[in-house]
Amino acid sequence: MTSVSGMLRRNPIVPTVEFEKDGIFHGHLKLPYSRDDSAWGSIMIPITVIKNGEGPTALLTGGNHGDEYEGPVALFNLSHSLDLDEVSGRIIIVPAMNYPAFRSNRRTSPIDNGNLNRTFPGRPDGTVTEKIADFFQRTLLPMADYVLDIHSGGKTLDFIPFAATHLLEDKDQQARCKAAMEAFSAPYSMLLLEIDAVGMYDTAAEEMGKVFVSTELGGGGSTTAKSVGIAKRGVRNLLIHAGIVEGVEERCESVLLDMPGEDCYITSGSTGLIEYSVDLGGEVVKGDLIARVHDYERTGRAPIEYRAFRDGVLAGRHYPGTIQMGDVVAVVAARV
Numbered sequence: 001m002t003s004v005s006g007m008l009r010r011n012p013i014v015p016t017v018e019f020e021k022d023g024i025f026h027g028h029l030k031l032p033y034s035r036d037d038s039a040w041g042s043i044m045i046p047i048t049v050i051k052n053g054e055g056p057t058a059l060l061t062g063g064n065h066g067d068e069y070e071g072p073v074a075l076f077n078l079s080h081s082l083d084l085d086e087v088s089g090r091i092i093i094v095p096a097m098n099y100p101a102f103r104s105n106r107r108t109s110p111i112d113n114g115n116l117n118r119t120f121p122g123r124p125d126g127t128v129t130e131k132i133a134d135f136f137q138r139t140l141l142p143m144a145d146y147v148l149d150i151h152s153g154g155k156t157l158d159f160i161p162f163a164a165t166h167l168l169e170d171k172d173q174q175a176r177c178k179a180a181m182e183a184f185s186a187p188y189s190m191l192l193l194e195i196d197a198v199g200m201y202d203t204a205a206e207e208m209g210k211v212f213v214s215t216e217l218g219g220g221g222s223t224t225a226k227s228v229g230i231a232k233r234g235v236r237n238l239l240i241h242a243g244i245v246e247g248v249e250e251r252c253e254s255v256l257l258d259m260p261g262e263d264c265y266i267t268s269g270s271t272g273l274i275e276y277s278v279d280l281g282g283e284v285v286k287g288d289l290i291a292r293v294h295d296y297e298r299t300g301r302a303p304i305e306y307r308a309f310r311d312g313v314l315a316g317r318h319y320p321g322t323i324q325m326g327d328v329v330a331v332v333a334a335r336v
């Protein structure tokens with residue numbers, strides 16, 4: 001919880017860019033961080049602001065988890081490839097939100113182990129990760145009309161490429177989020193049920209009434225040409241949809257999926273070597289074998305089998321080749 005005094009306290013992050021002036025500004029979110037190797041040092045989180053006249057604001061982010069790379073690749077690209085005269089309104093680009101995590105190829109921060117996407121609303125007087133969350137919560141999110149946060153599976157998951165939106169109480173807002181998700185035009189579009197929605201950036205943006213889209217565009221701790229292509233096209237499509245960039249959306253056919261309940265998730269009850277019998281995007285029916293986990297401490301043991309609880313498409317899987325008890329084996333999404 002953020003205390004009342006915390007709400008009033010100033011965040012120590014100082015942006016070196018302009019948010020209200022017309023122009024293209026490349027700079028940093030400068031977060032003071034005193035430490036052994038730099039007594040008066042700062043964490044310098046790259047940011048670009050592009051503003052041209054009046055119009056909506058899009059806040060585009062990647063690296064909320066530091067080991068997910070489609071967002072950073074697409075957004076570092078975007079930061080140098082837009083001309084000011086293509087833009088009507090404002091685009092705020094932060095390619096690597098949890099910058100210490102990103103620089104360490106980790107999901108969470110090496111400084112405080114903070115998982116940024118479980119830290120919202122954050123604290124201005126908290127840990128480094130809490131300070132980053134607070135700056136987004138109280139400074140950047142309020143500026144935005146459209147919020148796109150690009151995720152992937154990271155080192156321990158792999159996903160079919162999908163854009164996602166949540167079921168919201170405000171049905172008008174939900175419709176605007178769904179339209180933006182459709183504009184992103186990933187090969188799959190997902191109505192997502194979060195396992196654990198508390199502290200998420202998604203929830204913070206949605207509670208402020210923003211048009212929010214997130215993605216899962218692959219995983220395994222790197223990118224592919226295909227997944228990066230989907231991210232770049234999706235970002236541009238969303239900006240066109242928002243009316244910020246001129247052009248024609250380049251839409252592809254997108255399969256609409258739903259994750260209606262807990263039975264979409266299969267959790268491992270064993271530790272060992274995992275053997276998949278279905279690949280991502282494969283169709284399964286209830287009871288189909290999805291994976292077997294072999295005891296890797298001894299030979300001569302039959303593996304434990306994991307079967308689909310429901311009909312659907314294999315949307316996510318564990319990565320890399322060994323798994324621990326409690327890890328997600330598979331995510332089976334339903335066709336809508």
Ligand SMILES: [Zn+2]
Binds near residue numbers: 064068152154
């Ligand atoms: Zn993520």
